[in-house]
Amino acid sequence: SDLAVSPVDRDVLAVANQYGAWLSVDGGLSWSGLNETLPNLPVRRLLSAPSGSRGARVMLAYGDTYEWAPGERQAVIDGETTREEAMRQSASAQTGSVVTAVALGANYYYAGTADGGIWLSLDRGTTWSVARLGDRAPVVALYTLVERSQIVFAALGGDGAEREGQPTVMRSLDGGVTWQNLTGDLPRGSVRGLVAAPSGDAVYVVTSEGVFLSLEGAGYGGQPGHWISMSETLPDAPALDVTLDEAGNQVYVAVEGYGVFAAPAPHRFLA
Numbered sequence: 050s051d052l053a054v055s056p057v058d059r060d061v062l063a064v065a066n067q068y069g070a071w072l073s074v075d076g077g078l079s080w081s082g083l084n085e086t087l088p089n090l091p092v093r094r095l096l097s098a099p100s101g102s103r104g105a106r107v108m109l110a111y112g113d114t115y116e117w118a119p120g121e122r123q124a125v126i127d128g129e130t131t132r133e134e135a136m137r138q139s140a141s142a143q144t145g146s147v148v149t150a151v152a153l154g155a156n157y158y159y160a161g162t163a164d165g166g167i168w169l170s171l172d173r174g175t176t177w178s179v180a181r182l183g184d185r186a187p188v189v190a191l192y193t194l195v196e197r198s199q200i201v202f203a204a205l206g207g208d209g210a211e212r213e214g215q216p217t218v219m220r221s222l223d224g225g226v227t228w229q230n231l232t233g234d235l236p237r238g239s240v241r242g243l244v245a246a247p248s249g250d251a252v253y254v255v256t257s258e259g260v261f262l263s264l265e266g267a268g269y270g271g272q273p274g275h276w277i278s279m280s281e282t283l284p285d286a287p288a289l290d291v292t293l294d295e296a297g298n299q300v301y302v303a304v305e306g307y308g309v310f311a312a313p314a315p316h317r318f319l320a
Contacts, residue, residue, distance in 0.1 A: 067091055067110055088286065088306035094242070095303050096131055098294040105301060105309055117309065136160075136174055144168055144177050152191035154198020157224050161188025165205055169225050180225025186217060189240045192252075199224040200249050202231075204240040216240045216256055220265070233274020235261060242290035247297045251316035253279075255291045260302055264319060277319075283310060 055061035060076040068091075069084035091110035099105050104118035106127070116127045133151050140160040141148040147163040158170040164183035170176060186205040193201040199222065206216040216238060218231045231252065238257035245252045254261050259280030280288065283304055290303040293314060300314040 088284070088308075090306060090308045092303045092305075092308060093289055095290045095292040095301055095309065096133075098292050098299065098301050100295060107303065107309065139174055140168065140170075140177060143174075150188050150191045152193040152201060154193040154195050154201075157193060157198035157201070159191050159193060159201050159203075159225065161191050161203060161205075163187045167191070167203060167225055180221075181228065186215075190243045192243055192245050194245065194247065194249050197249065200245075201225060202243055202245050202252055203228075204243045204254060206240050216254075218243065218252070218254055218263075220252070231263060231265070231274050233263070233276060235263075235274075235276045241288070242292075244292045246293065246314070246316050247295075251314075253291045253293070253300060253316075255288045255302070257287065259283075260288050260291060262316060262319075264316060277315075279315065282312075 051065040053063045060074060062073045062077055064071050069082060069087055069089040071080045072083055073080050092107045093110050094108040096106040096108055096114060104116045106114060106116050108114050114127055114131065116125055118125070133153060136153060136158065137148045137151045140151060144160065146166060148160045149163050150161040152159045156171065158174050160168040160177065162183060165186045165188060166179060166183035167181040167188060168177040169180040188203055188205050190204040191201060201221050203219045204216065216232065216235055218235060219228045220231055221228050235254065236256065236258045240254065240256050242255045243252060250265050252263050252265065259278055260283065261276040262279055263274065263276045283302065284307045286307055287305040288302050289305055292301050293299065298314055298317065299311050302310050304310060
């Protein structure tokens with residue numbers, strides 16, 4: 050993405066690419082990394098939170114999946130195709146649409162498309178029916194409660210969307226038959242990810258403006274669509290995804306270049 054040549058010795062080159070910064074002193078025949086103190090982990094998605102002996106699983110910018118074991122300084126490539134990615138490809142082929150996000154529950158599967166449509170499957174992806182017609186803003190993220198999969202959250206409005214700057218967060222309690230708009234006072238910006246608490250009463254969203262929490266039950270800020278910023282103690286870099294552990298006790302945020310950050314999930318204290 051960038052290159053500089055020494056003004057006094059043209060054999061000395063420095064380059065920057067998606068893996069970091071590099072130096073050559075022999076005209077590019079060999080390179081040494083300059084990345085020891087730089088934030089250079091290009092994490093893009095959080096595939097799963099740590100569980101038992103397993104570490105956090107992440108997807109990097111170039112599509113590889115890694116497991117980051119607790120206490121380790123480096124992640125290890127695992128090369129697994131995620132269940133969600135396999136279903137996304139299958140749903141794209143079956144619906145004839147560009148499927149951009151999926152959510153897989155116990156009884157309901159959902160697929161969101163690049164034109165804002167949401168499809169529903171009641172037979173684990175064998176057949177699909179339309180749950181919501183598209184309105185041209187892409188579905189960036191879907192999340193369903195695993196055991197109560199009639200409850201699903203959707204985030205629309207990613208980078209390059211026709212309505213860029215106007216994110217939309219919705220919730221359905223009946224498998225996509227009806228939808229409640231939760232956008233409320235969420236700041237303008239493109240959506241990047243979302244996750245809901247196991248109770249369904251709290252939802253976390255990552256946008257280009259940061260990480261936000263909304264509480265949908267009684268409690269602090271307890272009106273639907275009120276959002277609380279959670280970005281104050283994170284590095285000054287784009288947040289790209291968010292997830293919770295299975296119990297909903299810890300929240301994990303992926304930050305461009307810096308890796309994955311964890312904290313006690315604040316909805317447990319504010320509800």
